[in-house]
Amino acid sequence: MDRYRVRYGHKIKLAEWDANDKVAYSGTKEEAKAELADLAQKLAELQDMLYAQHQHKILVVLQAMDTGGKDGVIRSVFGKIDPQGVRVANFKVPTSTELDHDYLWRVHQQVPGKGELVIFNRSHYEDLLVVRVHELTPEKVWKKRFQHINAFEKMLVDEGTTVIKFYLHIDKEEQRLRLLERIDVPEKQWKFSSGDLKERGFWKDYMQAYEDVLSKTSTREAPWYIIPANRNWYRNWLIASILVKTLKELKMEFPPAEENVDQYRPQLAEPEA
Secondary structure, three states: OOEEEEEEEOOHHHHHOOOOOOOOOOOOOOHHHHHHHHHHHHHHHHHHHHHHHHOOEEEEEEEOOOOOHHHHHHHHHHHOHHHHEEEEEOOOOHHHHHHHHOOOHHHHOOOOOOOOOOOEEEOHHHHHHHHHHOOOOOHHOOOOOHHHHHHHHHHHHHHOOEEEEEEEOOOOHHHHHHHHHHOOOOHHHHHHHHHHHHHHHHHHHHHHHEEEHHHHHHOOOOOOEEOOOOOHHHHHHHHHHHHHHHHOOOOOOOOOOOOOHHHHHHOOOOOOO
């Protein structure tokens, strides 16, 4: 899995990353889907332990171009988790209240508490991407945000949060096919937005912006993973595998009972009449 982790200080060129890559899995698509079901169940069990232990906090960041598959990852990878212990935060166009504060204000309100797993469907990185591509913020302003975000995420880690960031990497041709599918398939037409076509026209600019984000904000504390995402089955299997491995490394345990529960066994020894 480390082949997909962006090394600290490494300069990223996305053209060198194959969106169709599947070298980490030697089996078939069907076998990977079966493994994914097992991984999703294991992730659910680990989340139960996370919730019960009430010690660790997990933040998963999902970023991608339009049609990149963020919603699909949430459904396929996290679908077996108890809804009480997972929360999805979506970051859309800032409200007037949010704009009255610094750009990380709304983000900090959504980070996980103890025992919680939170998924950012888009994130604070939009304030390094959209504002740059569409020139909504002066360059001298957004350039400072690399340092801001690195410091913000380091603070989260220092306070007990595990931060895992995934960039879902699709190529421009795959995006074209997925947008066409949203036009051709009636059940998917509700997803189509002409704004996606407008954003597609800025593909080169977005790739340059993402390259800087991945190069400058993949730290030892909060690494980025570049996930080949043209193949949905591989994307889901890979993300689930990384998450299970990361959560296992926390060596979580269910906490002991707060009192001697055996003393109550006699009261339940016989069925009541």
